[in-house]
Amino acid sequence: MAHSISTSGTDTYVGTAQSRVDGPAKVTGQAKYAGEFAAPDLTHGYVVSSGIARGRILSIDTAAAEAVPGVLKVFTHANRPRTAWLDYNYQDQVAPPGSPFRPLYDDKIHYSGQPVALVVAENFGTARYAASLVKLTYEADAPTTDLRALEDAAYVPPKKRSGIKPPPAPWGDADGAYRTAPVQLTNHYHMAVEHHNPMEPHASTVVWEGDGKITVYDKIQGVSNSLGYITGVFGMKKDDVHVLNPYLGGGFGSGLRPQYQLFLAVMAARELERSVRVTLTRDQMFTFGYRPDVRQTVALGAEADGALTSIRHEAISGTSGFEDYQEVVVNWSGVLYDCPNVALDYRLAKIDTYTPSDMRAPGAVTGVFALEVAMDELAHQTGQDPIDLRLRNYAEKDRTQDKPFSSKSLRAAYAEGAERFGWSARNPEPRSMRDGRELVGWGMATGIWESMMMQSSAQATLTADGKLVVGNQTGDIGTGTYTILTQIAADALGLPMTDVTTKLGDSKLADAPLAGGSWTAASSGTAVMRACYDIAAQVFTLARGLDDSPLANVDFARAVFKEGRISVAGDPSRSIAITEVMAKGGMDKIEATGSAGPDSGHAQDFAGYTHSAVFAEVKVDEDLGVVRVTRVVSAIAAGKILNTKTARSQILGGVVMGIGSALEEESMLDHTIGRFMNHNLGEYHVPVHADIHDIEVIFVDEEDKANPMGVKGLGEIGIVGTAAAVANAVFHATGKRIRELPITIDKIIG
Template sequence: MIDAMQDEKSPVGNGKELPVRYDGKLKVMGKAKYAAEFSKEMEEQFKGKGMVYAYLVLSHIASGEIVSMDTTAADRASGVVKILTPFNAPKLPMVAPQPPATRKLSLLQDRNVYYNGEPIGVVVAKSQVEAAHAASLIKVKYKASPPKLGFEKRLGEARMPKGGNAPKAQKHGNEAEAWAKATTVVEQTYSTPLQTHNPMEPHATIAAWDGEKLTVYDATQYISGDKLTLAKHFSLPLDNVHVIDPYVGGGFGSKGSTWSHVILCAVASKVVGAPVRLAMERTQMFGPVGGRPKTVQKIKLGTDANGKLVAMQHDVIMPASIMEDFLEAAATQTTMLYQCDQISTSHKMVDMNIGVQTFQRAPGESVGTTALESAMDELAIKLNMDPLQLRLLNYAEKDPGEQKEFSSKNLKQAYTDAAQRFGWTKRNGTPGAMREGNKRVGYGMATATYPANRSAAMAVVRLLPSGRIFIGCGTQDLGTGMYTMMAQTVVQELDVPWDMVDVKLGDSTLPKAPVSGGSQSTASVGPAVKDACSQLKLKLASMAVSDPSSKLYQAMPQDIDVKGGMLTSRTDPSKSEPLSLSITRNKGAVIEEMGSGEPSQEASKQLSTHSWGAVFVEVAVDEHTHMVEVRRVVATYDIGKLLNQKTGMSQLEGGIVWGIGTALTEETVLDNITGRIVNNNLAEYHVPVNLDAGTIDVSVIDRPDIKFNPQGARGIGEIGITGIAGAIANAIYNATGKRVRDFPITPDKIMAA
């Protein structure tokens, strides 16, 4: 749906979209190369040195100290080049932690063990198979100590966060007075499990040294962060580190930080004097590269007699690795989603012998909305009110937590549009009233939301002698469509055919861009590309108006535009000349300009920036097996300007599918005795497949948010996962009358409810 009230005069480009994904053909043909696939290039670059292969050795206890590592048999195994352990690994400088999270790494610098599955050694061999075999021959003796496990039994030990990304506890209004006014109160506890990212491309790194210069191909969401972290760990100038990653096979947050294996791969390369490839196995992805923390969320909501919220309380407890705090800020959306004068939130942590947790798609809001939207549904039922009406009654016109105006908010329209397309008025509010044979049908809804983030970014644009346009930025493409977005922005700004645009990203020598996380890449990189194009147009115009032989001589540079490969006067279209004359004028040399974009500090102080969505779900629950079928999902999102239909809808639909997994299937199971993750594979870690998703009907309100950025576009990579799990839980209740508050909602839990 394209909103009729779109501001046609807003400066968001001319609306041209690429007919295909810029990188689509390469991916379909298998020609898009990922980090682990550059062995040949590295061998050629580094004087024919043959590639060798590294394999991580992981701990088998959760807490203690390594007494010895017998590598005798492994050293004699076929193809082994070198084995690194805490007893012989090179010492690295102690460096300050790097953003976006602090990340205490396991780099073989001591013999301590903090979790089961922690890297404690690296085997380097002539092949991957030989390295893995040799690793299995290493005999490790430990001095074990009692691990801190059993999260649910230790909630009483919860403490305040030590730092990291922890938000401050918030309290707004007079708590005692507010609760005294509440005539209807809902107070419940919801829990969500540990989850693991599992992108299609596992983490992988290739590293090689040329003297004191380091080249790394790494599966990363943040090449600039990789570069900085590697430089600091090896005491190198930044210019001595080159990080490359043209394509990322998914990341979802796990690849947003530099993990231990990246540094260890570079260490191994330095020791053996050859390029080293370290590709993690699927089982090794559970623990050493983070995951979404488990949460226990206590929510208390109170309303007056009319159903208006008078008090809200959201308290979250989650586990923390004893190595480092990482906080799943699950209560943040509660401070701004609904109008209420008294809001209190808190986050606490329980120390555990687990790997450091990390950002996972919509960190905080994904599980936070799961609990909050379930609680809102319970409140509506207790009030005998339609769940949608309750949300409209408590609609926040401005951010109640920060007391700021929203940069843009069209959530009411999203509610109306999605409800109409879904057929919400046909819902029977009596649980179990809608039946089809042995299936009980239920309708549920929820609100989706995610912050609109933006950081500083730069881009370079060049008019090449061939007449092609080059655009480059040190950002990443996780499959979200960054190649397409960059090319499309050039097409819109310079009015050139898309197949005349060359896009380069995923290279740390290009202008710096932020981490591809927090749904900020398009909102950050887009304005930089747009500005680069504007600067190039101005340069070409200035060159033309200064040339007596030009038809545009002595015109005003600001009066000249680029149209169809021509420099053209806006006031007199008869005055124009081909772009090729600019190259001739520049003696055949490349013409280059830089562009930048960064958020306005003044605007960020005055405005609250978020995206919004309304999600409606129909489920059918078999009354005999209690299996849940998600039949259809209808959602409308307010994400500012939709820059590309194909890539944008793909992101929203993908987030919804992930939300179905959050609701019904995904859980990383930790053994509370050994600390081992027992389902560390895709056979037992259940993610939704096509048959689990049903029909997905996604729409957007295409209204630019110009107060947020010049293109009016907010990021959409993560909002799709928010709200959907709560909507499914609410639909299951409507179908069965059973409220399950422990996610994922599996048949046994419905049966026991």
């Protein structure tokens, strides 16, 4: 049926500010996470991590550990059970090309912190103590972890990662145009490696159900990935594995791929025929994926008035020795601005660490930082206002795909953000603004992220009491998915939100993709909407066929679902309660499944992106070099906003992470031993309350044509461009251009 999202009268819930439906469970402690589910005779596993970054294990002495009362077994590469684990059995929706890491596979050490043993005991304390007694000897090789030393060895990955667009073919003559450009600017940019560090550590609780069946509670952003992993690696039937993750305490991308504790917990549970829980420590959270080390060069050629004539953006990214991890880093430079000559290059270099992983707005956070700082440098060099420069080079279509934008209200974002921030009062001269002993700087940057849609399905069930249950396999990673799907379903059938229950994170529900990429609202939201409209059509048909029906001879297009009733548009006196329809029709329940995907609507005809204009104010202590971000205004163009409250929260969280990237977050590698040294939250710095001041979020009006609901994702766009805006503000305050993040005191006063 050709229904839009507002067919059932006017939207009651969609587009309004609604509190999280899962909020009470979370604040009262009723919400359980992967490492909290109980099971009879539950045992605990503790991981022993390698002490070297490269080499091989010569021996493992487990005798002392196994002698501890309560220890059930110590698993190592020498005694682990055989599995079905070959490369082609590995089912991972986001895996990069290469050979995936296999815990306890053999004696080879690929990276520091690699799991080399698992101690399983009757309780956690015993397992942890016994793990300290496991003794290993190694044959160590010198690791290579410094990307700077490998730039000459960088290569174009032979296989492209699924879903990741390689750089487009160059257009025009970027080198020639640069050589003849009146204004030339070439600089190098670098962001420190960052680790995700969600509040909830990675954990897996595997409940042994008997007869070879298991129930798994896993820290994952999509249970379908864990299910595919377990069945592929262990050769288990899907019917024998039930994976759940109803709640996630933050992921930021670290939960896209199954991490090694899942393998270890399932392996131990199958071998011991006992329930097993494995929870990683905070230190061990630094032993897998991270935002990769990327070294970038941006060269801009322009006319004297700032009109771009040439863009060259090159990036070299670190990857592991066993997988070719790839991100979209340089492509943004061909999308954000209109330029006749563009050349983009992206290469990899292998280092002795674990494979990097997607971290909130992967690739865009890195690449847009370099581009937007370079644009600020060009504005300063040509005497242009940073906004005017961006408007002068405004792109009206995506030249990398040769497609028009599905919508682009970036001009409005610039205008509304600048007005709210007070940008017109900015003195463009660096070091010209002051507040007492602090230098004041105002900077801005543009943000961009793909507006994507993935293949998704959802199921819906309406029962005789007028209650509706909807759901699918995707997860709510803290973004508010439970709430927006509840809103969509409630409006589709004209029910109060309290009569709608949304179920997520269960492998027995309808197929759905991982929660990531900012595609969940468009993908699962559309699927839920269609499932509910199917139910609406069924219940309407049932109502129209009743004896003396008030809806007799009425077309479905005139049906209005509101306040639990079905009425006729323009004649509300002709109505009937949904519960009455179900009772008179003798129906206990009505079920439907809806689906959606990239072919829904006109997605293939357009290039879809979310845009933002980010404005930042910093105050810098002239003597001490301390930087404070005192104000941020983030103006977002993201199509239809489903829930203004949860949407604002997503942008707030992204901005906070962006401030962390700009000023604090840095995973420090000791290249001699190949280990991240600040592997705890005492030494890995993230923003705290005292670091965050005023953040204002603006949603500009935008109608999008790419998907049936006209929505775009919000999970990533809040962070993109934020670090660049802060860096540009620091330059305006101090006159010192810092192209390497984080901007720490030593870089200010050094």
